[in-house]
Amino acid sequence: MGSLITFVNFPVSTVQACVYARFLCENEGIKFVLGDPQGKLEELIIEEKSGHKKVTGLQTRDGISHYGDLVIVAAGSCIASIVPEAHRTVEATAGTVMFIDIPKERMDLREKFHPDNYPVRSYRKGDGDQYYQGGGFPISKEGRLKFGFRGHKFTNFQDYPTEPNLRISTTRTKYTEIPIDTVPLYGLCSMKEVTAEAFPDLVEFGFTDSRLCWYTDSIENDYVIDYVPGYSKSLFICAGGSDHAFKFLPILGKHVKNQLEGSLDEFTPFWKWRVAEEGHDNDGCSEGENGPREVSKVEMADRADFKLEPTSFA
DSSP states (O other): OOEEEEEEOOOOOHHHHHHHHHHHHHHTTOOOOOSTTTTSEEEEEEEEETTEEEEEEEEETTSOEEEOSOEEEOOGGGHHHHOGGGGGTEEEEEEEEEEEEOOTTOHHHHHHTSTTTOOEEEEEEOOGGGOEEEEEOOOOTTSEEEEEEEEEEEBOEEEOTTSTTOEEEOOOOTTSSSOOOOOBHHHHHHHHHHHHHHOGGGTTTOOOEEEEEEEEEEGGGOOEEEEOTTSTTOEEEEEOOTTOGGGGHHHHHHHHHHHHHTOOOTTHHHHSOOOOOTTSOOSSOOOOTTSTTBGGGSOBOOGGGGOOOOOTTO
8 A cells, every 4th residue: 555554542432522521511610602693603892992902702693792801712723713813823724534424234344343343543655745644533323434634734715804804714614604515636536545445345335425624723733822912811712723632632721721820831832822923934834825725726526526446455
């Protein structure tokens, strides 16, 4: 195959982890406002007095205002869409995720790829500009296998709603106002090659679904966990996960707390607020909408491209 495949045995249910985190929060009296429209952000509420700005809360799509002394924004790749000052700090970029659904009658394959029998896996292939990497996970209880790809990532530039002449990369998914239900053909072709070679028993099914996986790439790929300057310490962001923050779910909170309370620790120099200097990249894709990564300029796959073909290795 000309590639390196590694296996790591740490299957974790992200859904169950988030449900448990919510359970712990609610036990501490934290209230969640979920659903549409009451759980959708409309805008931050910003108060300006004597030349000073302060965020006093937020308004949701149902028109309700929620006030607080401090607003913390931890919104993944949507950060810069909520806090315009962050667009030179983080950038929303998209990778490719594909799925294969194993029918219930194929219990042999459901057993083979069960978390008890099959680990998380990753691979690397190619060199230089041709280098890419990817991986996958054991089967879910619904019978779904997930495959990820990381090579060239993509951007989606749109007008910023409240900042004239500002265009930034924003998330676009099956559920956004302008939906997208496919992925770039470039990544899919590489995934098809590796998947057919490594898993010939899955070729008959082909890929059955797709997602764009949105990252929050930051300067130097370090987190940005700090107060946003200019808001009198009323606005705090947790950003720049760059695909890695969830892995630290059990331990990240105590270090975020340190930054909130101003208790300096070994991570403070790396996580502090920072923006790219004018004329310098912010270590996202940083090519702007005229670059080749802009999704409107990329050839996208259609359903016929999801089919897998046997290879000479199969």
